[in-house]
Each structure stands twice: as C-alpha cells, then as structure tokens.
Amino acid sequence: MSQQVETLLKKLIKRNPQIKSVAVVNYEGILIASVLFPGTNESSFGAMSAALLGLGEHALQEIEGGRLREIYVRGDNMMLIVVGVSDVGVIAVTVDSDAPLGVVLMEIRRTANMLSSLLSQKQDVSDILGSDLSILEDFSFKDILEEE
Amino acid sequence: MVIDVGKREINVKIVYYGPAVSGKTTNLLVIHKKLRPEFRGEMVSIDTKGERTLFFDFLPVEVKLKGGFKVRFHLYTVPGQYFYKTSRKLVLRGADGVVFVADSQKVRERDNKVIWEEMWDFLSAQGISEGDIPVILQYNKRDLQDIMTVEEMNALFGGKFPYFEAIAVQGKGVFETLDAISKLVLKSVLQKARV
Numbered sequence: 001m002s003q004q005v006e007t008l009l010k011k012l013i014k015r016n017p018q019i020k021s022v023a024v025v026n027y028e029g030i031l032i033a034s035v036l037f038p039g040t041n042e043s044s045f046g047a048m049s050a051a052l053l054g055l056g057e058h059a060l061q062e063i064e065g066g067r068l069r070e071i072y073v074r075g076d077n078m079m080l081i082v083v084g085v086s087d088v089g090v091i092a093v094t095v096d097s098d099a100p101l102g103v104v105l106m107e108i109r110r111t112a113n114m115l116s117s118l119l120s121q122k123q124d125v126s127d128i129l130g131s132d133l134s135i136l137e138d139f140s141f142k143d144i145l146e147e148e
Numbered sequence: 149m150v151i152d153v154g155k156r157e158i159n160v161k162i163v164y165y166g167p168a169v170s171g172k173t174t175n176l177l178v179i180h181k182k183l184r185p186e187f188r189g190e191m192v193s194i195d196t197k198g199e200r201t202l203f204f205d206f207l208p209v210e211v212k213l214k215g216g217f218k219v220r221f222h223l224y225t226v227p228g229q230y231f232y233k234t235s236r237k238l239v240l241r242g243a244d245g246v247v248f249v250a251d252s253q254k255v256r257e258r259d260n261k262v263i264w265e266e267m268w269d270f271l272s273a274q275g276i277s278e279g280d281i282p283v284i285l286q287y288n289k290r291d292l293q294d295i296m297t298v299e300e301m302n303a304l305f306g307g308k309f310p311y312f313e314a315i316a317v318q319g320k321g322v323f324e325t326l327d328a329i330s331k332l333v334l335k336s337v338l339q340k341a342r343v
Contacts, residue, residue, distance in 0.1 A: 041190060
C-alpha cells in the first residue's frame with residue numbers, strides 16, 4: 001500500500017515543482033509514506049506533523065470551530081501545509097514560501113481525496129499473521145547497545 | 149499502529165507517561181545514548197529553555213527481527229507538569245503501549261497517583277480499558293533516600309501490572325523496561341491484526 005501512496009505523492013511533486021516534500025502521517029504520528037527533501041528526517045517530520053494536527057484539532061474544539069481542515073505554518077523561506085485526509089490522518093507538504101497558494105492547495109486537496117479511498121483499503125496481513133511470534137522472545141535491546 | 153505488508157514493516161507507538169521529573173525524558177536520553185546509531189534516529193525534543201518537556205520528546209528506534217520484519221518503535225514522552233494536561237492527552241492518542249515512569253520518593257506519592265488516574269481517564273476517552281494495551285510500570289529513582297517500598301508502590305498502582313525498578317539516570321532498568329514493553333506491544337498488535 002505504501003508503494004501506491006508513494007506513487008501518488010511523487011506525482012503531486014512532479015506536477016508542482018514548488019512542492020519540496022510531502023508525507024502522509026496517521027493521527028498517531030506514524031509516517032505511512034513520504035517523499036522528502038534530502039536531509040529531512042522522516043520520523044521527526046511525521047511526529048511534528050501529527051503534533052500540529054493534534055494542537056490544531058484541540059484549538060478548534062475550544063472555539064467550537066468544527067472539523068479540522070488545514071493548517072499553515074509560514075516561514076521566511078518555506079511553508080508547511082497540513083491537510084486532513086478523512087479520518088486516517090494528514091498529508092503534510094512543504095512548499096516555497098512564495099508559491100501560488102491557490103493552485104498548490106487545489107492539488108493537495110485533490111491528492112488528499114485520492115489518498116482517502118486508498119488508505120481505507122484493508123491490507124491482507126496473513127503474511128504477518130503466519131509469523132512465529134516466538135521470534136520476539138530471542139530479541140533484546142541489550143544486544144544492540146554501543147560498546148562501553 | 150501501522151502494518152505495511154508490502155514493506156514488511158510494523159510501526160508501533162509507545163508512550164512514556166508519568167508525573168513531572170520522574171525520569172521519562174531520562175529514559176529516552178539513555179536509550180538514545182546507548183543504542184548503536186544504526187538502530188535509532190535522532191531524538192526530537194520540544195522543550196522549554198530550562199529543558200523541561202513542553203510538548204513531547206520523540207525517539208524512533210528500528211530493529212529487524214527474524215523473518216525479515218522491520219519493526220519501528222516510535223517512543224514518545226509527555227510533559228509532566230500539571231498545566232500540560234492537554235499536551236499529555238494529545239501525545240497519548242493512539243498509543244500501542246505505555247510505560248508509566250513513577251517517582252519512588254514518598255513525597256511524590258500523590259503526584260504519581262493523580263497522573264496515573266489521569267492517564268486511565270484519557271485512555272478510557274479513547275475507548276481503551278485495562279488489558280486492551282500493555283501498560284508497564286517503572287519505579288524510578290530507587291537510589292534516593294526516603295522512597296516507597298516496592299510493595300507500597302504496587303499497592304499505589306493496583307498491583308496488577310508488570311513493574312521494573314530503575315535508576316534511569318544511571319541507565320539501570322531502562323532497557324529491561326524497553327525490552328518488556330516492546331515485546332508486549334508487538335504481541336498485542338499482531339494478535340489484534342488477527343481479529
């Protein structure tokens with residue numbers, strides 16, 4: 001599934017050169033797929049996007065503002081736009097600060113709609129379900145520590 | 149929890165919860181310092197100028213198990229000070245497992261109890277009851293004077309949950325706790341995927 005999502009994200013970037021990075025993050029902050037600008041830490045990007053989402057939702061709740069739709073964070077050079085994807089999560093996009101916002105938003109919302117149906121598809125987890133859970137017993141974090 | 153069958157990847161969220169200055173951030177700092185770099189990402193902290201957690205600390209840890217599965221543990225801490233209640237609620241959302249880091253000092257008994265009850269209120273609001281997700285207790289600061297006995301701590305938290313004694317600032321008990329919660333969480337999410 002993440003391959004299909006990644007393909008959608010790459011198409012979004014290809015159509016819109018002002019878009020530098022794009023990621024799909026679920027509400028728990030876990031990255032589902034991403035196409036990120038070199039040097040961007042994907043786990044951190046996912047965590048921050050979900051945090052923004054959570055804060056935005058809470059702020060709207062306080063003012064009875066309804067369902068969260070979008071969040072904008074504008075810097076001197078870049079802008080971060082977070083758009084809700086039904087009840088799955090968000091698509092987080094970084095764009096040049098001077099990008100034509102109307103066009104970019106239209107493209108992001110279109111991608112969000114396509115993602116919504118893609119992400120609601122169930123995956124066949126029988127491959128994982130067939131795993132021998134005893135593999136967990138042999139593992140310890142103590143085996144992967146730096147040498148003192 | 150996110151399972152990507154195509155990539156053979158399992159992502160799970162573990163939250164370190166507890167009252168202020170109980171050692172939640174210290175746990176993550178120790179994990180970050182001691183784990184080999186190829187198994188962890190960089191730690192992200194949103195904190196105050198006084199290095200008190202303001203929103204969360206975040207540390208991704210990635211391991212490969214037999215069978216080629218990649219498991220990514222997303223470790224979070226919450227801010228412990230009372231007025232950051234909303235932040236704690238937000239960070240706890242979607243947790244697949246929780247480590248409750250308790251401060252063993254007798255003077256912190258009430259703080260431990262209040263934040264423990266708050267955690268269950270927030271979990272309940274998400275539709276999560278006892279037994280739905282793994283919860284482990286870490287009785288930290290076992291090196292200090294005037295601390296509660298393990299029996300007293302167990303009585304405080306109901307005596308139903310696995311616990312580990314720790315001196316997180318010395319690294320003691322940190323990886324024992326992480327081993328336990330990670331195994332319980334993986335077992336739990338894989339069992340849920342069967343339903």
